[in-house]
Amino acid sequence: MxxxxxxxxxxxxxxxxxxxxxxRIAASDGFLQRRDPRASLCAVAGLALAVMITRTLAVTLLLGAVTVALARLSKVPLRRLLARSAVVPLTSAFIVLPQAVLLPGDVLVEAFGIAVTDAGVSYVVLFTLRVGTGVALLSLIVVTTRxxxxxxxxxxxxxxxxxxxxxxxxxxxxxxxxxxxxxxxxxxxxxxxxxxxxxxxxxxxxxxxxxxxxxxxxxxxxxxxxxxxxxxxxxxxxxDRTRTVDGCDYALVAFAAATVIGSWVIRWGL
Incomplete structure (x- = not known):
């Protein structure tokens, strides 16, 4: 062929x-696999919402670290998660790449009359990381839950x-x-x-x-x-049998809710 x-x-x-x-991963004994699907769905949706709200690189990196931690605790190979989540952020980076020269700011590189600004590079990097983290979170719920x-x-x-x-x-x-x-x-x-x-x-x-x-x-x-x-x-x-929601499920949902509130405060409250 x-x-x-x-x-x-x-x-x-x-x-x-x-x-x-x-x-096979969803059938393994990991952190998210042991959680009630309702709690997992609410928590992941909340974390994805926090990623959408934030406009700060530090918060985005922190949410990315949380995603990696959840993947490790859920026994999801990071290479497989990266492979499932890489296409969308790379495509998004290609789409917003012109912003690196369109946004005004301090010039980093200039060639052939085209100037790459620090504000443009920051926008492209932040946008790509936000999209990648959001897609990774959605992929995580799909991988760990039937x-x-x-x-x-x-x-x-x-x-x-x-x-x-x-x-x-x-x-x-x-x-x-x-x-x-x-x-x-x-x-x-x-x-x-x-x-x-x-x-x-x-x-x-x-x-x-x-x-x-x-x-x-x-x-x-x-x-x-x-x-x-x-x-x-x-x-x-x-x-699907209804599971009993335990303390870990409530803690996971509460953590996601606190993350959403924190992202909202950092963006609009400071």
């Missing part, structure tokens, strides 16, 4: 492997049913989505001999794209009919 199609197979299998690895438990916690916290429906169906449909794409790619490779050129790879992608779109729509309609046949008018009801 070579070319664009071969790399597509590798991407698909890599995504599926990461999902199965996340399920998806069915997350859905059950959202229902228990009175999250709107429509939003819970969208999240649940999207998650389940992603597996069918990847499976359909993998079948098309493997079917193409089983009928091809030798190495393909770049032009040939892109030609195969164009041929596969139309078929994949039609099959995806058809599969989506079948999934919808299957859900309606099984009582799809009712809200999702994952099988």
């Amino acid at each position: 070579t070319g664009v199609v071969g790399r597509s197979v590798e991407a698909i299998t890599g995504a599926l492997r990461s999902v199965f690895a996340a399920e 998806f069915s438990s997350v859905i059950a916690a959202m229902k228990a916290l009175r999250v709107p049913v429509a939003l819970v429906w969208v999240i649940a169906v999207t998650y389940r449909y992603l597996f069918l989505f990847f499976d359909e794409l993998q079948r098309l790619v493997l079917a193409r490779n089983s009928r091809t001999a030798g190495r393909s050129t770049v032009r040939g790879g892109w030609r195969d992608v164009k041929r596969i794209a139309g078929t994949f779109l039609l099959r995806t729509i058809d599969r989506g309609e079948r999934v919808g009919r299957g859900m309606r046949a099984r009582g799809g008018a009712r809200p999702p009801s994952p099988y």
Whole structure:
């Protein structure tokens, strides 16, 4: 398997492997794994909100350290967490990179009439760290908590049913989505001999794209009919036992609430 199609197979299998690895981590005996999903969801959402509020580099670094500490206590490999969280902040850094020369401030580097200012560099660094910390926190809750438990916690916290429906169906449909794409790619490779050129790879992608779109729509309609046949008018009801909230759960939520208040005070109260 070579070319664009071969790399597509590798991407698909890599995504599926990461999902199965996340399920194994969620089944381990870590700090967040022992917490009630409702407490974990509230705490992580609170810490993410604190990251959104803050505009101070020191506070952002402190929240990043808290995220790393939670990952270590929850037995989440930092390399895996970084790999899951690196794409979004790097993309964000690329988008806001022009601010390094657009914002006024003391000139750090100047070349070809373009001046890089300290205020611009600070903005880019702070924005990237904030996005990276927020994504890492969201990745942490996904890695350490089973998806069915997350859905059950959202229902228990009175999250709107429509939003819970969208999240649940999207998650389940992603597996069918990847499976359909993998079948098309493997079917193409089983009928091809030798190495393909770049032009040939892109030609195969164009041929596969139309078929994949039609099959995806058809599969989506079948999934919808299957859900309606099984009582799809009712809200999702994952099988999840209700846990007893203990002192550690309350302490975690209280810590997240204190962090939000502290971030708010540092930004607007000082």
